[in-house]
Amino acid sequence: MSKHDPVRYVAKNMRLDLALIAGMIEPRSRVLDIGCGDGMLIEHLFRTKGCDARGIEIDMTEVTRAVAHGMPVMHGDADQDLAHYPDAAFDYVVLSRTLQAVERPREVLRQMLRIGTRAVVSFPNFGHWRVRWQLLRTGRMPMTATWDRAWYETPNIHPCTVRDFFDLCAREGYVVERWLAADDAGRRAPWRRFPRLANLFGEQALFLLRRA
Amino acid sequence: MDQTDTLAEIDHSHVTFPEGLTLDCGVTLPELTVAYRTYGTLNAERTNAILICHALTLDQYVAEPSPVTGKPGWWDSVVGPGLPIDTDRFFVLCANVLGGCMGSTGPRSPRTEGGEPWGIDFPPVTIRDMVRAQKRLTEHLGITRLFAVIGGSMGGMQVLEWAATYPDAVFAAVPVAAASYHSAQNIAFHEVGRQAIFADPDWQGGQYWRTGRIPARGLAVARMCAHITYLSEQALTRKFGRRIQAAPKAAEEAIGLFGDMFEVQSYLRHQGSTFVNRFDANSYLTITRAMDYFDIAAEHEGDLAAAFRGTRTRFCIVSFSSDWLFPTEESRAVARALNGVAANVSFVEIATDKGHDAFLLDEPDFHRTLAGFLSGCAEHAGLAE
Structure with missing residues (x-):
C-alpha cells in the first residue's frame, strides 16, 4: 500500500499556488487536476467557480481524504492513467508541481493536451539563481527550500528550467497563452516579459498552454 | 450431520407483481414476488432513496436482526441514524435478490399456485434479471430516480448493472469489492x-x-x-x-x-x-450461476466503456488491498472504463488485511469514504442536509 509506493510529489504550498492556478481557469469549466492531493484545488474550483472539477492522486491516503470530503478523486498516476481518457474530455487539465516527478514528462504533456483543450502546468524552476550558485560554488547538487531532497532520494527526476520548458513547448508546437514566474510563496514576480530574468529569479513557473 | 429443512417459513414483507417477469433466458416467470425492507423516510419529492444490493448469501435485513438467525443486520454498522448511510437523511431500501431464499421469487417458490417448489427447474437468472426485479420494486414505490445504488461483492455487480441498464435512474453508484465480470478463478x-x-x-x-x-x-x-x-x-x-x-x-x-x-x-x-x-x-x-455469467462488457460487444457511454451517474469505486476474490485491478479496470467515457468517478483502495469480507467489517476509512461521497453527491443532487 501507500507506504510502499514511491514518494512522487514534492510538498505543495497549495494555498498560494492554487490561487494562481485558479486565476487561469474560466468559471463553469470542466477541469482535471492531476496530482490533486487532498482535493483542495478542485474544491476551490467547484465552490468558487462552479467548475466540474475532478482529480487524480497517487497517494492513497490523500485520495481517501479527498473522497471522504466529497471530492471526485480517483487513485491514479499521471504516467499510467491519462491514456484512458477520451480526447477533449476537459477544458483544463492541471498539473501542479508534478511535471518534474513524472517518468515521461513529454508524454504526460501530450496526454494533457489530448484530453484537455488547455493545460495548466506549474513546476519548480531549476534555473533559479540560488540553484545555479550552489552548483557553481560547491560543485554539488543544490539543496534549497524548493529542491530539498538529496539526489539519491528525490522524487524529482526530471528537473527543468523556465527556458527548458519554453523550448519544449516550441518543439511540441504548444501555444503558451499565459505564463508567469513566482517566488516559492506563490507571489507573482515582475519578470513576465523577460523569460531569462524569470529563469533567474523565479522559484516556480506557471504556464497555460493550448494546442496550436 | 443429518439435517432437515430449517429455513422457517417466515412471512417476509413483500410485493407481488402478478404480471411476472421475462428473464434474459427467455422464460417468463408467471408471477414475481420481491421481498424487501426499508429504513428511514422517503421525502415528498421521492429523491432521497438509496437502494442497497446484497451479496450472494446475504439478504434484505440490512440494519435489523435477521428473522431467521436473530443475528444483527449485516450492515448495521453502515446503515442507520448518523451512520455512513444515514437513515435520518436517506430512505434506504434493500430487496432480497431474484432467485434468493428470503421471500423473493426463487427456487423455493411454488412453481404453480399451491404446487411443488421450482427447485432445480427454476430458470437461470442473471444479475440483470435481479436488477430488473428491483426496478419493479422502485417503480412500485414511486421512485423514478434513486439517489444512490450501493452494494458489495455481488451487490457491486448489481450496482454496475443498474448504472449500465438504467443510467437515468441512478444519480450515484457505489460498487464495492466488485468487478465487471466474474473471473475464471471465481x-x-x-x-x-x-x-x-x-x-x-x-x-x-x-x-x-x-x-x-x-x-x-x-x-x-x-x-x-x-x-x-x-x-x-x-x-x-x-x-x-x-x-x-x-x-x-x-x-x-x-x-x-x-x-x-x-x-x-x-x-x-x-x-x-x-x-x-x-x-x-x-x-x-x-x-452462483448468475454471478458466474456476469460480464457487463459482453453485454456491450466486449466494450466495457460502451456500457456506460453518456452516463451522468457519479461513481465511487471501492476496493480492498487484500481482496483476492475481487482484486483492486478489477476495480481499476472499471474505473478506467468509466474514465474512457469521461464519467465522474472516484476510486479508492482501502488498505486492510481482512480480504474480501472487509466490506462487511469495521473499516473506518471505507466508512468515511462512503459517508463523504454520499454527502458530496447529496450536495450536487440538491438534497437538503
Whole structure:
C-alpha cells in the first residue's frame, strides 16, 4: 500500500499556488487536476467557480481524504492513467508541481493536451539563481527550500528550467497563452516579459498552454 | 450431520407483481414476488432513496436482526441514524435478490399456485434479471430516480448493472469489492461448491423437500470453500495461526490427527454448519450461476466503456488491498472504463488485511469514504442536509 509506493510529489504550498492556478481557469469549466492531493484545488474550483472539477492522486491516503470530503478523486498516476481518457474530455487539465516527478514528462504533456483543450502546468524552476550558485560554488547538487531532497532520494527526476520548458513547448508546437514566474510563496514576480530574468529569479513557473 | 429443512417459513414483507417477469433466458416467470425492507423516510419529492444490493448469501435485513438467525443486520454498522448511510437523511431500501431464499421469487417458490417448489427447474437468472426485479420494486414505490445504488461483492455487480441498464435512474453508484465480470478463478471456486452440493446423498436431484432432508453436508462444504475466498492469508494467520484446539473430552482417548484440530478447521466447520440453517441449496446454485455469467462488457460487444457511454451517474469505486476474490485491478479496470467515457468517478483502495469480507467489517476509512461521497453527491443532487 501507500507506504510502499514511491514518494512522487514534492510538498505543495497549495494555498498560494492554487490561487494562481485558479486565476487561469474560466468559471463553469470542466477541469482535471492531476496530482490533486487532498482535493483542495478542485474544491476551490467547484465552490468558487462552479467548475466540474475532478482529480487524480497517487497517494492513497490523500485520495481517501479527498473522497471522504466529497471530492471526485480517483487513485491514479499521471504516467499510467491519462491514456484512458477520451480526447477533449476537459477544458483544463492541471498539473501542479508534478511535471518534474513524472517518468515521461513529454508524454504526460501530450496526454494533457489530448484530453484537455488547455493545460495548466506549474513546476519548480531549476534555473533559479540560488540553484545555479550552489552548483557553481560547491560543485554539488543544490539543496534549497524548493529542491530539498538529496539526489539519491528525490522524487524529482526530471528537473527543468523556465527556458527548458519554453523550448519544449516550441518543439511540441504548444501555444503558451499565459505564463508567469513566482517566488516559492506563490507571489507573482515582475519578470513576465523577460523569460531569462524569470529563469533567474523565479522559484516556480506557471504556464497555460493550448494546442496550436 | 443429518439435517432437515430449517429455513422457517417466515412471512417476509413483500410485493407481488402478478404480471411476472421475462428473464434474459427467455422464460417468463408467471408471477414475481420481491421481498424487501426499508429504513428511514422517503421525502415528498421521492429523491432521497438509496437502494442497497446484497451479496450472494446475504439478504434484505440490512440494519435489523435477521428473522431467521436473530443475528444483527449485516450492515448495521453502515446503515442507520448518523451512520455512513444515514437513515435520518436517506430512505434506504434493500430487496432480497431474484432467485434468493428470503421471500423473493426463487427456487423455493411454488412453481404453480399451491404446487411443488421450482427447485432445480427454476430458470437461470442473471444479475440483470435481479436488477430488473428491483426496478419493479422502485417503480412500485414511486421512485423514478434513486439517489444512490450501493452494494458489495455481488451487490457491486448489481450496482454496475443498474448504472449500465438504467443510467437515468441512478444519480450515484457505489460498487464495492466488485468487478465487471466474474473471473475464471471465481467461477472455479463456485464450481467446487456446486459439486459438493451435488455429491451430497441428500441432494436427491434437488428435490430434497420431498424427504425433508436437505443436502446439509454439501452446502456446508460449499460455504467453507467460499468462505476461504472471502478472507485473506494474513487474516487467517492473524485470527488462527497454527493454533490447535483441544478435542472435546469424549474424544480424548482418540490420540492422533483427528482428535485435536486446528482452530481454523473448527472455524470453517462452524461457518459451514450455521450456513445450512439459513440458506437454500437450490438458491445457492441459482445465484452462483448468475454471478458466474456476469460480464457487463459482453453485454456491450466486449466494450466495457460502451456500457456506460453518456452516463451522468457519479461513481465511487471501492476496493480492498487484500481482496483476492475481487482484486483492486478489477476495480481499476472499471474505473478506467468509466474514465474512457469521461464519467465522474472516484476510486479508492482501502488498505486492510481482512480480504474480501472487509466490506462487511469495521473499516473506518471505507466508512468515511462512503459517508463523504454520499454527502458530496447529496450536495450536487440538491438534497437538503
